Structures are given as structure tokens and as C-alpha cells.
Amino acid sequence: MELTQRDFQRLSLFIYQKLGIKISDSKRTMLQGRLGKRLRALKLSCVEDYCEYLFSPQGEQMEHVHLFDVVTTNKTDFFRESGHFDYLTSQVLSSWQAGHRHGRRFRIWSAGCSTGEEPYTMAMVLNDYAQQHPGFDFEIIATDISTRVLDHARTAVYHKERIAPVAEQLRKRYLLKHKDSGNELVRISPDLRKKVRFGRLNFMDSTFQLPDKVDVIFCRNVIIYFDKTTQEKLVGKFCHHLKDDGFLFLGHSESLHGFSVPLHQVAPTVYRLI
Structure with a gap:
């Protein structure tokens, strides 16, 4: 060939x-x-x-x-770039709750979710936060262009090696072991699975729509595969889908330097809508 x-x-x-x-x-x-x-x-x-x-x-x-x-390349891990999840809980959620005490649901988008490790990490982190803050509710939208990885993500089944970054207390709460002790597969718990909505989405569609605007977008280690012109156009689309004062998280090798977009940097690779 x-x-x-x-x-x-x-x-x-x-x-x-x-x-x-x-x-x-x-x-x-x-x-x-x-x-x-x-x-x-x-x-x-x-x-x-x-x-x-x-x-x-x-x-x-x-x-x-x-x-x-x-x-398409689909490299991901549970708790990849874990500092982002610390920032999400310590900064973003505390600020969000201070301004939204009327029962509005917190919405977060995993844009380029691959085989599901990122949105299920979000679900663990947000569910723990909800248990500590009564009345907090959340929803996760997870999209990818690859039907193959989305099928994997929906099954929510992972080999034991894949869950190594997940803390032991989180494993006990959110991961189900196989009844056969020799089987090294685990599955995300039903309570977490129902918090994530998966769907296919192509960033290059002239227009793409989400059911609602979101408070936070994670699009990490995705735009590095695009040229600068395409990156800027895509980030502009993301801004359209963010609620006022929403946040965009990028991968640690990505930057918006020189882009004409209504975002300002608040932490390394974390941006807030102006």
C-alpha cells in the first residue's frame, strides 16, 4: 500500500x-x-x-x-493535569456559588472527551463537591468527533491500569469491580454515569449548538492539532457557548497569545470570559 x-x-x-x-x-x-x-x-x-x-x-x-x-488522536487519562481540577473546585466553584444561590444547575463541557476519562473525572470531583455543598447540582456534556471513542466512553468500563491516577477513596465511592476477582475491569458507578451526556460534535461545522450555554469548558490538548487561524476561530465559538464570566481550560502546551478573543488569563492555561 x-x-x-x-x-x-x-x-x-x-x-x-x-x-x-x-x-x-x-x-x-x-x-x-x-x-x-x-x-x-x-x-x-x-x-x-x-x-x-x-x-x-x-x-x-x-x-x-x-x-x-x-x-484523530485520542490520548487521555483520569485526572490528567490534575491542577485544573483543584482550580475548578477551589476557585471556579466557590465563585460560581457565591453568584448563583437560586438553584441553577452548574454546566460543564468536556470538548474532545475521547474515551471518557476526563468527563468521569469531572463527575467524581463535582459529586464530591456536591456532597459537601447541599443544593449544588451539576451536568456534564461530553463530545468528540470519533464515534469509536464515544462508544467506549458510554460503556464506562476501564482496565485496572487506567485508574491508577484515581485516589483510593474515590475508587471506593465511584468505581465498581467485577464480581470475578480475577477480572481487572472496573466500571464507573451508575450515579456518575447518569451525570454525563455524550454526543458527537465536529468543531469544524460552520455552526454547532449545545442545548444550553455552559459555565466551564475543558478543551485540553486538542487545539494543538489545528493551525493558528483555526484555533482562533474555534476559541471564538467556545466564547459564544460560555455563560457570562465562564471559564475555558486549555492544555498546558496551549496558549491564546495573540488571539483576538474576549478572554483574559486568570491562571496558567485558564481563561475567563470578559
């Missing part, structure tokens, strides 16, 4: 237009390897045949979502 320059250019342009992800020549081998999965699944012998199918009316209906699944 050889990825010719012509096919690489067609595919990389298509991926950029649809996903906002720019695939440079240095990542050509990576793209070729990932496409191999789809060629085998479709029993196609070359990338040229795959492109013909991808850009056909049938491919538009059936294959685009599978290509997006293999192209």
Missing part, C-alpha cells in the same frame, strides 16, 4: 477542510499506516481505490466517519 503524493494531497486537504487538522509531509507515513486499517476493513488493495470510494456519494454517507476515527 503506497500513499502517492497526489493521494496524500487530496486526503490531507480533505482532512484539513473537515477536521481542521493539518497533516504535514512529515506525518505522511503516519497517515499511510492509519489508512491501512480502513483498506483492510473494506478489502481494498490501494489508496487510490480508497480515495475513489471516500469521495463517492456512498463514501460520504458511510466512510467519512470511519476516516475521522482513524485520523
Whole structure:
């Protein structure tokens, strides 16, 4: 299976237009390897045949979502960049509760949720906070473009190795062990699962809508895959979906330096809507 320059250019342009992800020549081998999965699944012998199918009316209906699944990177962990969750409880929630004592539900969006570790971490943290602050209620929206990772997230089942960052007291409260002691899978408790709503969303859609505006957006280690122009447009969309004085959390390698957006930095990689 050889990825010719012509096919690489067609595919990389298509991926950029649809996903906002720019695939440079240095990542050509990576793209070729990932496409191999789809060629085998479709029993196609070359990338040229795959492109013909991808850009056909049938491919538009059936294959685009599978290509997006293999192209996107899905690296995540429970309590990844844990300082963000400390800031959420110590700063954001205390400020939010001071201004919202009329029973309004706190809404948070995990934008680029991958296999679910981030939104379920949110659920653990927010549920602990709710137990200490009677009357506090919350809802988590979790989205990703990949149907594959969303299917995994909805099952809420993880191998024991994946939960290593979760504190022991949280494991006891929120993780269910298998009845078979030899089975190393655990599942998120039903009470937490019902707090998270998963859905597919493509950031590159000209308009995307959430049911309601949110108080906080976590979009961490996602915009690094976009060029600066696309990053700024996306952050502008995020601002539209934030409530007044809402917060945006980015990954520690990401920055809004030079962006014309109504946000000001309040902590490392934490921004507040002006």
C-alpha cells in the first residue's frame, strides 16, 4: 500500500477542510499506516481505490466517519493535569456559588472527551463537591468527533491500569469491580454515569449548538492539532457557548497569545470570559 503524493494531497486537504487538522509531509507515513486499517476493513488493495470510494456519494454517507476515527488522536487519562481540577473546585466553584444561590444547575463541557476519562473525572470531583455543598447540582456534556471513542466512553468500563491516577477513596465511592476477582475491569458507578451526556460534535461545522450555554469548558490538548487561524476561530465559538464570566481550560502546551478573543488569563492555561 503506497500513499502517492497526489493521494496524500487530496486526503490531507480533505482532512484539513473537515477536521481542521493539518497533516504535514512529515506525518505522511503516519497517515499511510492509519489508512491501512480502513483498506483492510473494506478489502481494498490501494489508496487510490480508497480515495475513489471516500469521495463517492456512498463514501460520504458511510466512510467519512470511519476516516475521522482513524485520523484523530485520542490520548487521555483520569485526572490528567490534575491542577485544573483543584482550580475548578477551589476557585471556579466557590465563585460560581457565591453568584448563583437560586438553584441553577452548574454546566460543564468536556470538548474532545475521547474515551471518557476526563468527563468521569469531572463527575467524581463535582459529586464530591456536591456532597459537601447541599443544593449544588451539576451536568456534564461530553463530545468528540470519533464515534469509536464515544462508544467506549458510554460503556464506562476501564482496565485496572487506567485508574491508577484515581485516589483510593474515590475508587471506593465511584468505581465498581467485577464480581470475578480475577477480572481487572472496573466500571464507573451508575450515579456518575447518569451525570454525563455524550454526543458527537465536529468543531469544524460552520455552526454547532449545545442545548444550553455552559459555565466551564475543558478543551485540553486538542487545539494543538489545528493551525493558528483555526484555533482562533474555534476559541471564538467556545466564547459564544460560555455563560457570562465562564471559564475555558486549555492544555498546558496551549496558549491564546495573540488571539483576538474576549478572554483574559486568570491562571496558567485558564481563561475567563470578559
